[in-house]
Amino acid sequence: MTRLERTRRVVAGAVLVCLALAVTESTALAVPAFARKYQTSCQTCHIVFPKLNAFGEAFRLRGYRMPAETEEMVKEPPVSLGAPAYKRLWPQAVWPGAISSHTPLAVNVKLADVNTSSLNEDGTVTSVKNDLQFPQEVNVFGAGTLGDHVSYLSEITFGEGSDGSVAVELEHASIHFDSPFGPEDLFHFRLGKFAPNLADGFQEMWISTDAGIDSLFNYNPIGFNGGTGLGADAVSPNPISLPTLVRGIEAYGIIRHRALWVAGIANGVGPGSNDTTGRFDGNNAKDVYARFDYKIGGMGFDGDMGGHPIPDKNWQDNSLRLGVFAYRGDASGINFPFTTDSGLMTNIQDVHFQRTGIYASLFTGDLNVFSVYLHGSDSLQVFDAGTAALLSTGVPDYHAWFTQADYLLYPWLQAGLRYETVTPADRSVPTLKTGVANLSALIRANVKAMVEYQRDLRQGKNHSLNAVLRFAF
């Protein structure tokens, strides 16, 4: 392999860590609408927002209700949409509901000073210094409860392009039916577009860095010999990595405070940008996913302490949480255009794919270490784009893992380190290794400043240093 070829391989494999950083926006949920509703601090639910503490996780899983919530805990009394007695008249009357008395909106603004360096295919390096992305994005949230057993979450993200165009993304829009029947917290359902409760509730729980966990959520499995690296967001139709957002129906619940079960059905891969049918699903098949985890020590998933002593520092939750999860997708009939190195134009279909993972999260004192191992396999069929002839089939597999350690130096200052790696299915591409170092400071309860350095540990010319200011209100 010549030096140039090697460079090309590295670049193809990585599709630039830094680019991925800029492209994948992590959903950042910090919803001050709840702070207003309960007139409580961000720290009641968050460690360093958006990372949740154990209580915040219980609040989220219970449909944005506090454990053992009583009416008097809600400091903004809701507007009744029907007296409770109408429940007795049903079906001769509409079942009563409630809405919050104030518009339950919250805003999250992110300013970023972006510095990146990235290796190009021809061996040159492109660097960007002090790109003041003020703002990089603005998120508008709506969240709350609609009377007993119903809650909702919506999030719209606005980003501005350099040409002044505004990109709008609907990140969340879901309605939840919380414990509609059966024992409290055993069955919850939600419908809509949401972050699936797949790998630990996603970013709300874990992400305390600016960069998303690309090894897990941004792998692109499409390639002549299997996937070569990251950048699924850049390919059309849609990413087939482990999805961070799904359109679908999810059921989940808590068993005896300590076990969490999740089962979901999702639309799966979309038809692609050149589709004109107005569909969201690229085929008739549905994707399915499931998860199970168990927590030893600390606060139960529903906020139960089971008589254990409660730590004064509410970010502490001495516990070990272990989980398994699986996602099975079907993208048959959906063409991913792919041009081989020799210039052959092909369409690749990922007929079915599986993602299975295990994870662990350990909280001890001010330290939280969490890790995920993911194995993926893809049933690929390669077709000649011109003749539609089947050229080859294969079941390439890849694996990825990451470990992150977050340490709270002060209640307002957190240091985080993450190592992540992907071994792409195309084994001619070297394993991608990325390191992330982050320092986050809450300069106010709802204003966060952070500095983050990310580096491609395989090719040191790919790195970025970003300073981010994020505030929520």
Add this chain to the structure above:
Amino acid sequence: MFRHSVVIGSVCTAIVLAYVASPIGASDSITGVVKVTGLASSADAVVYIQQAPGSFTPAKPAQMDQRQMQFVPHVLPIVAGTTVKFLNGDPTPHNVFSPDNEKYNLGTWPQGQSKDYTFNKCAKTPCVYTQLCRVHPEMEGYVVVLQNPFFAVTNKEGHYQIDNVPPGSYTLAVWHEKAKAQPKPVIVEASKPTTVDFVLGR
């Protein structure tokens, strides 16, 4: 000039009130109105006699509850040596700690349980202990440790009444979490209600 008229106004009000309230007010009581300028409410000011002769032992334990994610009462004056029972009336766990004076942290406990703390380390009264909860950083309350039991907390309108004060001359002071005022001399005569008003500013 404006301030003067406010003071005169308050004094007049107090006189009228004292007159109206005289059948209720004990003869050896100190009553008055505390006006906290710039605040919507004049509640939660502690009016107290700085130093009374003799030593005072606390009669019975006092209580501070945590309800609807608030310390109740918001301000609790006590005689030095009093044991305060800190309750949790909420379904959510609460913590009690104070960063003041000798500093203490009573831990975190669930609904229905309580912890006691005896305030016997105050070297020079008044000792103000801010009460905080680690779990809910917005929660705040105060325990004010005083030398004697001759104190009262103002209501929303700023009224206070200290009963059963032995005749004598004292210095009457006022404590408020956000506002201040100079102490005032007061002479308590037997079977004669005394009226002292305060205007508190920042």
